[in-house]
Amino acid sequence: MKTTKHRLFFVWQYEDEEKWLNQMSEAGQQLCDVGFCTYTFEEGEPSRYQYRLQFLDDLPTNYKSREYIAFLEDLGIKYIGNYGRWVYLRKENDGNDFNLFSDMKSIIKHLNKIILFCSLIVLFLTISTINMAVNFTFSFNSAVFWIGVVSVGFMIFCLAGIIRLQKKKRQLVKAAEIHE
Amino acid sequence: MTTISAYDIVSISLTDISHDDADAYERINMPDNNIALTEAVYYILLSLYEPLHGYGIMQKTKEMSDERVILAAGTLYGAINTLLEKGWIKAIPGEKNSRKKEYLITEAGKDAVTAEIKRLTELAENGRKVTGA
Numbered sequence: 001m002k003t004t005k006h007r008l009f010f011v012w013q014y015e016d017e018e019k020w021l022n023q024m025s026e027a028g029q030q031l032c033d034v035g036f037c038t039y040t041f042e043e044g045e046p047s048r049y050q051y052r053l054q055f056l057d058d059l060p061t062n063y064k065s066r067e068y069i070a071f072l073e074d075l076g077i078k079y080i081g082n083y084g085r086w087v088y089l090r091k092e093n094d095g096n097d098f099n100l101f102s103d104m105k106s107i108i109k110h111l112n113k114i115i116l117f118c119s120l121i122v123l124f125l126t127i128s129t130i131n132m133a134v135n136f137t138f139s140f141n142s143a144v145f146w147i148g149v150v151s152v153g154f155m156i157f158c159l160a161g162i163i164r165l166q167k168k169k170r171q172l173v174k175a176a177e178i179h180e
Numbered sequence: 181m182t183t184i185s186a187y188d189i190v191s192i193s194l195t196d197i198s199h200d201d202a203d204a205y206e207r208i209n210m211p212d213n214n215i216a217l218t219e220a221v222y223y224i225l226l227s228l229y230e231p232l233h234g235y236g237i238m239q240k241t242k243e244m245s246d247e248r249v250i251l252a253a254g255t256l257y258g259a260i261n262t263l264l265e266k267g268w269i270k271a272i273p274g275e276k277n278s279r280k281k282e283y284l285i286t287e288a289g290k291d292a293v294t295a296e297i298k299r300l301t302e303l304a305e306n307g308r309k310v311t312g313a
Contacts, residue, residue, distance in 0.1 A: 054254065068257055071253070071257050072253050072257075074234050076235075096250070099252045100253055100254035100255075101254045101255050102220065102249075102250060102255045103218060106252075106254055106255045109258075110254070116193060119190045122189065162189055162193070166189075180218055180219060
C-alpha cells in the first residue's frame, strides 16, 4: 500500500532528509519514489532498507552518471529516483552501516560540490536583488518591494545553510590532517 | 551588508574548492615513489593482481584486512577511475560479455605497489625500533 508525503528540505538539509527517510524505514515505510517535495512510501518490513542521498556531478541521465548508477547496482545499491542532481539510493539492511564514502577526501569533495551549488544560488539571488534595488521604492504597496524583501530573506536563509555546511567541512578538514 | 557577506561566502567557497586542485597539482609533479598511497588505493591494487569486478574488490579487501577496511561505493568508484586515469589498472571486458566491467593491475600499478611496500616496511621498522615493539 503506497502513501505519499509532502515535505520540504533545502539543499543543505540533505543529512536531515536522510535521517528522516531512515526513520520512516524503521517505522515500516520504505521510500520508493520521489518528486518535488513529494515522497512516496510503501508498506514494508521495518528497517528493510537503508537510505542515502548523493549529489552527482551531472544529471542522472548523463552517461557518466548512468555508469555510476550501474556500478552501484552491482554493489547492491538501488537508485530509486532523483531530484535534479540529487539521487536517492537504498540498500538492503544487512546490519552494517550504509555509507557511500569511506574516506575523508571523498566526503569533503562531495560537500564542496554542494557548497558550490548553494553559493551559485546565492550569487544569482544577489544579482537579482541588486537588479531590484536599482528600482527601489520603499512602499508597502509595491510588489517589487515585497519580492525584494522575500528574495533577501531567502538569500540570508541560504547563507545560513552554506555557513552550516562550511562548518561541517572545516571539521572534516581538521580531522583529515590526522586521519585519512 | 548582505550583499557583501554573499560575495565573501562565494569567494571563500570558490577558493576553498580550488585549493583542493592546487594540492593535486603539486602532487602530480612529485616523483611517484614519494607519495603515500591511501589504504583504499593500496588494497584495490592488491585485489587486482587477478581480474576482478567492483563487488569482488570490496569483498577481497574486506577479507584481506580482516573486515577492517570496508570500501564504500562512492570511494571505490572514484578510486577506480583515478587508477584507470593513472594507468595503474586497466579495464578488461567481463566474462560472458556481461555489463560488469572487470579490472586488472598494470605493470605501472605493480611498480607502485612494490614502492609502497618498501615505504610501509620503512615505517614499520622505524616504529618498532623506536618503540621497541
